[in-house]
Amino acid sequence: MKITCIVLVLLLLAGCWDQRLLKNARLIYSVAIDLKDDGKLFSSVTIRSVQESGGGQGGSVPVNDYLSATGNTPRQMRQNMDSKLSGEFEASKNRMILLGEKLSYQDIYPILDIFYRDPKSSLGASVAIVDGKADEITRMKQKDEVLIGEYVFTLLKSGERDTYIPKQNVQTICPILFDPGRDLALPYIYKSHSEIPTVGIKGLALMENHQYSGVYLNKTESSLMLLMSNQKGKIARFTKKVKPSEKNRISQYITIDVLDEKAKLQIQKTASGKIRVHVPLQLKVEAIEYPIDHLIDKKTVLALNKKLSGILTKDANRTLNKMQKANSDTLGIGRELMAYHPDLWNKTDWEKDYPEIDLSAKVTVNIVDHGIIN
Amino acid sequence: MKSRKKWSQHLYKTPQDRPISATSSLSDNVDYLQRSCFYTDDLITRNLPYNNNKAMILYLVSLSDVEKIQKAIVEPLLLLKNCSVEEAVPVNFKKTNNLVEAEFALNAGQCLLVSEGSETIYIIDTYIPVKRAIEEPGNEQVIRGSHEGFVEHMQTNLHMIRKRINHPNFTVRQFIVGRLTNTKISVLYINKLAKDELIEEIERRIRSISSDSIQTPGFIEEFIEDTPFSPFPQVLNTERPDRVAANLLDGKAAILMEGSPTVLIAPATFFSLYQSPDDYNTRSLVGSFFRLIRLASFIIAILVPAFYISLISFHYEVIPIDMIFSVKSGLTNVPFPPLIEAAFMQITLELLKEAGIRLPRPIAPTIGIVGGLVIGNAVVQANLVSNIMIVVVAITAISSFVVPSNEMSTVLRILGFPFMIAAATFGFIGIVFALMLLLMHLCKLESFGSPYFAPFAPINWKDIKDTIIRVPRWKMNTRPKDAHPSIEKNEYYSREWKNNDKQK
Amino acid sequence: MINKNDTITPLQSSLLIVQSQVGVGILSLPYSVHAIAKQDAWLSTFLAGFIVNGFIWLIILLAKRFPSQSLFQYTPQLFGKWVGNSLSLMYIIYFILVGSLILTLYLNVIYKWVFDETPIWATLLLMVLISIYLAKEPLRVIARFHGFVTVLILGLIGMVAYSYITIDIRYILPVGQSGILNIFKGSKEAAISFLGYELLLVVFPCILNGRKSALKAATYANLFVTLLYGFVVFTSLIVFSPIEIELVPEPILYMLKAFSSRVVDRIDLLLLSIWMVCVTTSYVTYIYLGGKGIQTLFSLKKQSTAVIIAAFLTYWIPLFLQGEVKIAAFSKYVSNISYIFTIGIPVLLLLISLVFHRKSKEQSL
Structure with a gap:
């Protein structure tokens, strides 16, 4: 009881030392x-x-x-x-x-x-x-x-x-x-x-x-980089020219929305002692704009998949190239080396070796959905 | 010291005092009785010769049933010749030759029959209680369930409890306390269910009451509770017979007082103050939800103003970005520090509440109008208080009124103030320390030997089922442990029919 | 000897041990263990838990030989009045030192994270007075409080788990990179955060049915604390990159600082509040232990006087101990002598009582 009183008195006597009024x-x-x-x-x-x-x-x-x-x-x-x-x-x-x-x-x-x-x-x-x-x-x-x-x-x-x-x-x-x-x-x-x-x-x-x-x-490259490091946001979209033969300019393009991405760094050591890193990226996508339609046809879809995979693989490799040129390891390949290949890491001087490594990507696109019309 | 003893000797007579035996002289006896009442003017004496013997009846007209005296005493004795009082009088009576006892019986509304040549005084029961009708208590209303409430007459109250518990083990022990008021109180419990130690402890504490007057149950409460300086009520006050019956069945004891509709239940726990009979009349899911809401109200009522004060005067980085600017814009023109602002609003609210209770009914509506002005837009526009503070105070007030027990609700509102002071001096740290102090106090409190903050401290998972939530009745197989009941089992296979169904 | 009324159930004793163990150290545990064991700090923490469990077993083995007496009561029986009482006095000093270490570290964190201007004596007094209010009560009341606030640890776990949004498991790989020796050295660092179990030396006689249940209760308590510490250390290791963790002495607070939700920003302040409760409970335990010792040694009638003396003694050290360097030195000193008091002396006592067949007189209990 006495202590309660003392505490109360103290509180009352005390100033508000650290007060910062909003x-x-x-x-x-x-x-x-x-x-x-x-x-x-x-x-x-x-x-x-x-x-x-x-x-x-x-x-x-x-x-x-x-x-x-x-x-x-x-x-x-x-x-x-x-x-x-x-x-x-x-x-x-x-x-x-x-x-x-x-x-x-x-x-x-x-x-x-x-x-x-x-x-x-x-x-x-x-x-x-x-x-x-x-x-x-x-x-x-x-x-x-x-x-x-x-x-x-x-x-x-x-x-x-x-x-x-x-x-x-x-x-x-x-x-x-x-x-x-x-x-x-x-x-x-x-x-x-x-x-x-x-x-x-x-x-x-x-x-x-x-x-x-x-x-x-740029934005496409950023998206691909993020997809390759499994950091997809809510939406990831690409608009790509797949039918240059079409007369109507709009019809030449397809817009896809990535539903699911899967990327895994594959690190290998080549015979010459060089580090080779391959990034296979698998994308499950939904076609959200494609005026030519016929996305129900298996052949069309396979052809589109192939075409898109080709285009995006080219983009992805360009992205990786840029990253190596900038000596910026945003994918965390070095961290991966440290965690799973510590002997390899210890032998490399990452600052110097990173631009030199053999870095490549392969994008596989798979259209799985196409909205409510075919 | 000496004079005090003398004075008290004169004033503090009890029926157990040294008996004064009656003499065989009628006039001597009557004279003594009249003298002992100081010839009070409502003492009626009447000559009533019977069996050719001089006799007299004495009674206090203010307490006795005059009609009953006429019908049951005067008429039979005048009409019948040659028979004894035992045969003639149809109502209960008692014989004594102790004048002190007779004197006290007279003061309790009994009629005394004194006859010449006999040392025996007949004490005939003629007490007429004045009762009001049974109504629902205004401070403990429920939506469903019994709408009976206690009245100022103890026998009626006992009746209402007894009709809910028809069992021979239901026991009533009467005591008379208060040497001037001679107040009748009774302790109720269910024998063999309530722990013997508990009943002994309650009786021991009641016996030690040596006050000369007991005016309300609050007096008894203050005499027998464990920690008088704690803000928390350690005895449950109620005016509802169903609540008393339910608590008796948990192995607790109730204390009734003549002349008051309030019944004390001991031991009380913190959570018993948060239970309402309504919880058992609604479905268990709904009941649990409201229990949780009530507990949340406890936290809101004591913490929200303190939290707000510490936010705007110490830790505004905690306020999310979308909100901080609207909070800030409300504060810009308020000249007072947050503590003063909050205290001002809280005190205004207390004033309004107090005025609302005391105001005579015809002028009560004015308080609503005035209150709306004080706690509302006007005070914000005058830049006395920020608009968020109004919201905070309003939430606090509503939360404190949610508690089923009025005592607890006042405690909550008072507890808010130390928390606000702690918040204004030390911010969050102050709140944490104040909260710890409160918790420590709750852990420390014990009511008649049972921990007050059970089942949280000590932790008892089993009893959570009827405290912060309410599980269905058939799940409550054991009584709550807080009163240490002698028999724990409570219910067993009440839904056995369901298993039987399946087997068919 | 011990008030019959003042017993606690095995569950309560478990929670009492948990609350005494979890305390001021938890915030900087990842940092200090990482400083030695690097990315394998989490292994060190688990290891420390197991080692501490061994200590607990030894203490209980000793306590079982004197089932109705506290340490302060049986040392005079074992060694005679003079040696026994001076041993008690050493323990009292040790408890007071740990108490003031708790206060010192607590102040250090509070001043870094919340207060700048508030005078030290005021913050300290607030803590000390509130702790006295609880510590002067019988053990069962303390156990009730400690038991109830254990619920808060669940909140702490929840908050730490919140940081799993941004983790990189690769930070701790490959496992075992810093070598067995460093892992062991790290566990020595971690063990100081486990302190608190030595309360068994004093409170063992109060535990209901202590001979059978105390071991289980203490083991469960220690297991819980080990898992908690392991979880906390593991989480901070995968949230912060190896170099960054060397910059943040209180990683647990730091990682919560960044998260903002719609309802509250700065969750670290809420964590700090929970942590303060844990610190208070540990501190209460130590001044209770110190107070009990003073009460027994000087045969004081009231426990409250003894507790106030103990708390008053702890109050002065943090007042004069300012600056990281001094605090670190003091902390080092206390952690070193803690080994003597938590394991050295108990083992000695156990051996002596075994060799000379000294046991408590009332074996019938």
């Missing part, structure tokens, strides 16, 4: 970081705030405030920004980290360190590399009616759904960053400079260790 916080939604020509970092953020539309009853409209600062380190930039801001700079609900292309040619871990180190920071944020300057995207503040941070975030989410980019956040890229047997592929986005500026996904930027290799995969 009321005073200015919540950052997205951060863009660029490298300036003088070598300093330049960062801009969007802060979401609410504009009262008057009368109290009418509800309120969210708006983005733009804020920027330069500094030598991300933490210094935060400090500089905080000094320009009423209320407290609060990055714990940050959803987007956009890295400028120029910056990403450097080691990106030091940029992200601040996010990993602070217990309050949100590790659920997405990371993307921007073609050009990242600041240009934050500067838009708003894309049509949608706030820019949200816009890019949902853009990436739908990219994950469509198997253009892997499901990633700041936390999940960390194990890959530190894995000698695997490399990272970050979403590569762009802002178009047309009359109506748009922001879109360009593909996947291939990382060589901690920095951008300068090579990126």
